[in-house]
Amino acid sequence: MLAGAAVLVVVVAVVAIGAFGGSSGAQDEADEGAAALASVEQGRLASRVSDTGTLGYAAQPDGTPYSVVNQASGAYTQLPSAGDEIGCGESLYRVDNDPVPLLCGRTPLYRSLNEGVSGPDVRELNRNLVELGYAKRSELNGTENEFGWLTAAALAELQDDLGLEESGSLAPGDAVFLPGPLRITRVSATLGTMSQAGSPVAQATSTTRRVQVDLNPSEAGTVAVGDRARVVLPDNSTTAGKVTRIGTVAGGGSGSASGEESESTSSTIPVYVKLERDNDASAIDETPVQVEITTDRVENALSVPVTALLARAGGGYAVDSVGDDGQRELVSVEVGAFDNANGLVQVTGSGLAAGDQVVVPAL
Numbered sequence: 365m366l367a368g369a370a371v372l373v374v375v376v377a378v379v380a381i382g383a384f385g386g387s388s389g390a391q392d393e394a395d396e397g398a399a400a401l402a403s404v405e406q407g408r409l410a411s412r413v414s415d416t417g418t419l420g421y422a423a424q425p426d427g428t429p430y431s432v433v434n435q436a437s438g439a440y441t442q443l444p445s446a447g448d449e450i451g452c453g454e455s456l457y458r459v460d461n462d463p464v465p466l467l468c469g470r471t472p473l474y475r476s477l478n479e480g481v482s483g484p485d486v487r488e489l490n491r492n493l494v495e496l497g498y499a500k501r502s503e504l505n506g507t508e509n510e511f512g513w514l515t516a517a518a519l520a521e522l523q524d525d526l527g528l529e530e531s532g533s534l535a536p537g538d539a540v541f542l543p544g545p546l547r548i549t550r551v552s553a554t555l556g557t558m559s560q561a562g563s564p565v566a567q568a569t570s571t572t573r574r575v576q577v578d579l580n581p582s583e584a585g586t587v588a589v590g591d592r593a594r595v596v597l598p599d600n601s602t603t604a605g606k607v608t609r610i611g612t613v614a615g616g617g618s619g620s621a622s623g624e625e626s627e628s629t630s631s632t633i634p635v636y637v638k639l640e641r642d643n644d645a646s647a648i649d650e651t652p653v654q655v656e657i658t659t660d661r662v663e664n665a666l667s668v669p670v671t672a673l674l675a676r677a678g679g680g681y682a683v684d685s686v687g688d689d690g691q692r693e694l695v696s697v698e699v700g701a702f703d704n705a706n707g708l709v710q711v712t713g714s715g716l717a718a719g720d721q722v723v724v725p726a727l
């Protein structure tokens with residue numbers, strides 16, 4: 365941020381040379397005509413970083429899409445379409461006209477699950493059955509990792525609702541486990557072809573909205589996970605968000621609907637913002653949006669426009685203060701937090717108080 369402010373400071377410093385260089389009266393009048401006054405403000409100052417981002421859908425933590433991998437044998441008789449949203453417990457695709465449901469979990473279905481087995485994959489199955497309403501959490505209390513008769517009975521009910529044989533067990537090709545509901549972005553399988561175990565069916569993102577904004581390293585260095593954000597949508601309405609992840613240098617350009625991160629052509633750092641209310645942007649995808657991230661808040665700060673800063677020859681900064689009698693004085697200041705979104709900077713220095721007037725370039 366200091367680097368960005370320095371560009372403005374240099375411009376202002378050039379304007380200030382004539383005002384303090386012993387110029388003629390005519391030149392003084394010209395300089396005064398090229399300047400304006402701004403008040404020194406006191407109060408809460410929020411350090412903000414502002415830039416344009418792209419609104420899309422969140423995928424895996426590294427930005428790559430989820431891959432839907434088939435393990436069933438037979439012919440594809442129904443496939444999803446790009447843009448479809450599939451919830452936990454719903455049919456994802458069909459093989460030999462049998463639905464292959466999506467179950468939500470991070471452990472792939474790598475083995476048969478039936479009575480007597482236990483482990484984290486069984487725990488994920490039980491959690492699905494509880495959240496889908498086929499089992500009660502209290503009934504599984506203490507046995508969440510175990511596949512007992514309650515799990516078999518609840519699973520059979522789910523299979524019945526899907527139109528499947530009520531076996532009360534799961535083979536690797538009977539379901540696909542992936543984290544959370546999915547939004548299909550690309551289908552790679554072909555309807556009517558024979559499926560093969562381990563073959564990809566589709567790619568998908570989550571159904572959670574996300575904004576990717578690529579910041580230069582100096583700005584990204586001030587941002588932290590958990591920082592609050594304000595997103596301005598194309599219709600000029602605003603919605604709140606929060607920084608959930610910060611990428612690496614040259615991590616990529618704007619996100620895409622497929623959730624894939626493109627390689628950046630410049631040294632930028634991708635910052636990802638999750639919307640607090642997805643419904644605010646339900647009909648918007650792959651659209652540029654304005655993002656303001658609040659990186660810090662300073663209570664009771666003195667602040668001036670960034671353009672009021674003058675670079676001093678020996679280093680440091682000053683402001684051109686104008687007294688009630690019209691007399692002008694250079695007051696040395698130290699800079700603190702920057703509010704880039706509003707063009708303000710925190711300043712401290714003796715001889716400067718709230719309500720004082722400082723010189724800024726005229727518009």
